[in-house]
Amino acid sequence: MSPLPVESMDRYLQENLPASIEELKRLVAQKSISAQNLGLKECAELVANMLEKRGFHVKVNPTAGAPIVTAERKGRSDKTLLFYDHYDVQPPEPLELWLSEPFQPEERDGMLFGRGVSDNKGNIVNRLFAIDSMLDALGELPCAVKFLIEGEEEVSSANLEEFVFSHQTELKADACIWESGGVDQNDVPTQYLGLRGICYVELEVETASMDVHSGLGGTIFPNAAWKLVWALHSLKNEKEEILIDGFYDDVLPPSQEDLEFFKAMPDAAQDYRTRFGVKEFLQGMQGGFELNLAEAYKPSCTICGLTSGYQGKGSKTVLPARASAKIDFRLIPDQKPHRILELLRRHLDAHGFQDVKITDLGGEAPSKTSASHPFVQLVVDTAKEVYGVPMQIVPLSGGSGPNFIVQEALHVPIASLGAGYPGTGAHSPNENIRIADYLKSAQHIVRVLDAFGKD
Amino acid sequence: MSPLPVESMDRYLQENLPASIEELKRLVAQKSISAQNLGLKECAELVANMLEKRGFHVKVNPTAGAPIVTAERKGRSDKTLLFYDHYDVQPPEPLELWLSEPFQPEERDGMLFGRGVSDNKGNIVNRLFAIDSMLDALGELPCAVKFLIEGEEEVSSANLEEFVFSHQTELKADACIWESGGVDQNDVPTQYLGLRGICYVELEVETASMDVHSGLGGTIFPNAAWKLVWALHSLKNEKEEILIDGFYDDVLPPSQEDLEFFKAMPDAAQDYRTRFGVKEFLQGMQGGFELNLAEAYKPSCTICGLTSGYQGKGSKTVLPARASAKIDFRLIPDQKPHRILELLRRHLDAHGFQDVKITDLGGEAPSKTSASHPFVQLVVDTAKEVYGVPMQIVPLSGGSGPNFIVQEALHVPIASLGAGYPGTGAHSPNENIRIADYLKSAQHIVRVLDAFGKD
Secondary structure, X not given: XXXXXXXXXXXXXXXXXXXXXXXXXXXXXXOOEHHXXXXXXXXXXXXXXXXXXXXXXXXXXXXXXXXXXXXXXXXXOOOXXXXXXXOOEOOOOOHHHOOXXXXXXXXXXXEEEOOOOOOOXXXXXXXXXXXXXXXXXXXXXXXXEEEEEEOOHHHOOOOHHHHHHHOHHXXXXXXXXXXXXXXXXXXXXXXXXXXXXXXXXXXXXXXXXXXXXXXXXXXXXXXXXXXXXXXXHOOEOOOOOEOOOOOOOOOOOOXXXXXXXXXXXXXXXXXXXXXXXXXOOHXXXXXXXXXXXXXXXXXXXXXXXEEEEOXXXXXXXXXXXXXXXXXXXXXXXXXXXXXXXXXXXXXXXXXXXXXXXXXXXXXXXXXXXXXXXXXXXXXXXXXXXXXXXXXXXXXXXXXEOOHHHHHHHHOOOEEEOOOEOOOOOOOOOOOEEEHHHHHHHHHHHHHHHHHHHHO | OOOOHHHHHHHHHHHHHHHHHHHHHHHHHOOOEHHHOEOHHHHHHHHHHHHHHOOOEEXXXXXXXXXXXXXXXXXXXXXXXXXXEEOOEOOOOOHHHOOOOOOOOEEEOOEEEOOOOOXXXXXXXXXXHHHHHHHHHHOOOOOEEEEEEEOOHHHOOOOHHHHHHHOXXXXXXXXXXXXXXXXXXXXXXXXXXXXXXXXXXXXXXXXXXXXXXXXXXXXXXXXXXXXXXXXXXXXXXXXOOEOOOOOXXXXXXXXXXXXXXXXXXOOOHHHHHHHHOOOOOHHHOOOHHHHHHHHHOOOEEXXXXXXXXXXXXXXXXXXXXXXXXXXXXXXOOOOOHHHHHHHHHHHHHHOOOOOOEEEEEEEEOOEEOOOOOHHHHHHHHHHHHHHOOOOEEEOOEEEEOOHHHHHHHHOOOEEEOOOEOOOOOOOOOOOEEEHHHHHHHHHHHHHHHHHHHHO
């Protein structure tokens, strides 16, 4: 008696796991840092080659920024599943905190380390790995599969919106699997049904044409660093209240259904304390529901970086002529990034900071798929066979991404799954995945495609 | 008829000017960055050799930090003049703004460019140049001359106090010439009779053991950059009022004599606007007396540098675990740096910033010599023959230095002179001296030594 296809696929995945990890290593070794415009075309070509090897019809579409890779392969059923992923990665800095080279991936203790192994190259290769097992067992795919793989996700997907809206027919699908996902601290797989939006800006102040000896200028010249500090202080107070007039106007409260999902989530407090060395949470939060809700369903104003004057060792007595800060605002339904930009400019002008320049480094609107959509249920339920439990639903995730574009342009439900775990360190030094998670994620994709084709 | 000695010395200076500039270039080429502990011993040896060549009895005294060079040569009279100088320099950053290499000095348009040509290597070689001319003309010095040349002036002279107090006999002198000086924007030589004090600190905040994705931590984890901004904001408001309780308690008002000197100083406003590209002065000051007084006779709280999180190109969505600021407080009589440190700690604790760490990067008390001292008058009057006008007296200069140590340990009057000018760019890129000023400064030293020996 021949094995059931899904068992045959599982065996394939087991046997070919080392080869898939090797393929992932090659993809990680190709630097593709969108914030620094490094290696993007080369990485797009590499991804395109990997898709062509699986018999996909592939296009590397030029844009004003990084190329967007699209791919399609027909399947047994007419239904189409679209995978959204991205081949760009975050900058690896601070380099001195990495235990191995960020672009020379290394296996240690059942984990694979390297920039992008989790976010998002690991998931790209993981989807291909699942597809390999289905082609091996069935000779074809159970449904049509499309890929939309961009190279600017880490810099707010500046060229995705125009591309997706002008390729609606080519990208048409019945459902979409988003870039990432994984298990929580209890190894329960998690279904993220939405993402916060983002508005990322750089604030810059220039008060003179050159730095000046602080003994000369300290009491008579404007100081760019002080101006920046005062401007920043006007944006958020120590109670974590964002002070920009109108900032909260478009915020919708979470639904009762959403609140129930947040209540059902496990307590992350101890895990966060251990993993990140955080001694306390903001505003006296202890963990549980209030922490889960605040992590995702609350808008933020985060200083991501500060730069001014002398930053070397020891002392240098200098009055800085220039100072800048990088700031991200995370947005929840129905806040919109362009509106936040307007409010920020108005706020700075009203508070005497007309000379603080704002550079828009990218914005994305928040978006959500309803937990009751049948496709969401399919993805949630198929997890049980792999993980022993169905997926835990999280109505909104704290991160951001361009899923609002896909949702608005293609009108598809969007679910998520992937090979991550809480210690994955996306955007941090020593980014990693656990290889056991990587295998399970591929097994889950096999079951989603299988069920979706039959559906 | 043989020429008068002073004319013979002037001729020597004219003829040997190129050779002295070459010697200065060699001294500048020897890096000696105290903030980075670079090249200090090598530079001390080089300075020692230069003094030995002039027949000085030289010692290179080890300290816990950079060596202190002391030197002595007897003269015709028993009176002793002490020169205080320093062989260390400020870091050259930002390197990209230099038009020539900071440690490869270059002559252009009658100027010499390089880190330290003005502050303070130019003056070291300039004093030796003047001494050369006197030895050439007289075969001896008109008075005894001592040198005290340290290598940590740019990092608050951490080891000078102990050294000077334990070498009071060796350093005993009747008067002291301080490291620097020069002409103002109208080419009038300036006599600085004191320096503000300084208290230089680094403030550091650490809120987690690693940077975290801002999409995860932005609304639940403390942010080191925000804590720093709030802590800094508590130190000084937009009206330039320093908010540390007790900060102004020991401030003495300027004397009526001092105020008259400040009123007699020329208006620096247009020069500052042109030179530094400053569009406005603090608190609506327009220039003249109020600007001159505020520049020197007012305590400051200056942010010299800010560091946190991602500072590269573009965006990185990260919640910084660490943030730091470098701050200098300039102090006026009778503020003391150790007291300011205590008040700062108390202030931060009282405002909820117990977790903001203070690192003391050096302190110096303010000090002043009275304008009516005969030695001051000698230095002021001898300038007239060289510059056409006597020196303009400035009761206090905005900068800082360890002259309080020399004054307290050796009980000497301290005057100043040197080869600088307002465009000299000390502590900035393209530091330079005008070679014509360098010649005049040496001529002035010759006349000071001559008059002091006869006095």
